[in-house]
Amino acid sequence: AQTVTQSQPEMSVQEAETVTLSCTYDTSESNYYLFWYKQPPSRQMILVIRQEAYKQQNATENRFSVNFQKAAKSFSLKISDSQLGDTAMYFCAFITHGNQFYFGTGTSLTVIP
Amino acid sequence: KAGVTQTPRYLIKTRGQQVTLSCSPISGHRSVSWYQQTPGQGLQFLFEYFSETQRNKGNFPGRFSGRQFSNSRSEMNVSTLELGDSALYLCASSLIEGNYGYTFGSGTRLTVV
Numbered sequence: 001a002q003t004v005t006q007s008q009p010e011m012s013v014q015e016a017e018t019v020t021l022s023c024t025y026d027t028s029e030s031n032y033y034l035f036w037y038k039q040p041p042s043r044q045m046i047l048v049i050r051q052e053a054y055k056q057q058n059a060t061e062n063r064f065s066v067n068f069q070k071a072a073k074s075f076s077l078k079i080s081d082s083q084l085g086d087t088a089m090y091f092c093a094f095i096t097h098g099n100q101f102y103f104g105t106g107t108s109l110t111v112i113p
Numbered sequence: 114k115a116g117v118t119q120t121p122r123y124l125i126k127t128r129g130q131q132v133t134l135s136c137s138p139i140s141g142h143r144s145v146s147w148y149q150q151t152p153g154q155g156l157q158f159l160f161e162y163f164s165e166t167q168r169n170k171g172n173f174p175g176r177f178s179g180r181q182f183s184n185s186r187s188e189m190n191v192s193t194l195e196l197g198d199s200a201l202y203l204c205a206s207s208l209i210e211g212n213y214g215y216t217f218g219s220g221t222r223l224t225v226v
């Protein structure tokens with residue numbers, strides 16, 4: 001089965017602090033891509049960061065970085081220097097050759113001023 | 114460049130009616146996917162089209178159908194609407210394969226009464 005588990009339904013962080021969102025997944029595929037998407041109240045899903053499963057080096061994108069542990073099938077997102085605009089629902093997802101995303105249930109992140 | 118455009122933004126329909134939602138992908142993108150987002154089921158894959166061909170379909174009843182035109186614009190249709198079809202319907206487009214990360218639209222909020 002192809003599943004994504006986000007065990008933290010809600011999280012909060014003080015502005016300028018660092019927060020880590022957890023994600024584990026399960027797939028029998030050997031070639032896949034992992035993503036974190038952000039969905040603010042505007043509803044649009046915005047790509048935060050992506051990681052190719054065959055790459056060992058963790059992806060980074062400005063204040064966003066991931067900790068990818070392939071053997072453990074873990075893909076956590078670290079947000080540094082949190083900003084008010086980071087308040088949103090965050091979804092972990094992966095995609096395989098079938099071009100179908102498998103999404104987690106999301107983590108609602110609130111940045112507190 | 115223009116993003117993924119979904120119309121209409123909001124829609125209210127009565128049980129038993131049918132509805133057509135539209136998605137215009139980013140210029141040059143040939144792959145279009147549809148997802149249903151509900152509080153209870155999260156994000157679920159409906160179908161994916163590439164160059165007017167449906168390449169993959171999720172586990173939804175036959176009342177849900179879609180198509181893609183030669184200009185890559187896509188429509189999805191839901192017939193005989195049920196209350197449970199109330200959801201946010203998201204469309205996403207990608208240049209070639211989803212591995213590069215899809216760009217999502219802001220969705221159509223469908224309410225069935």
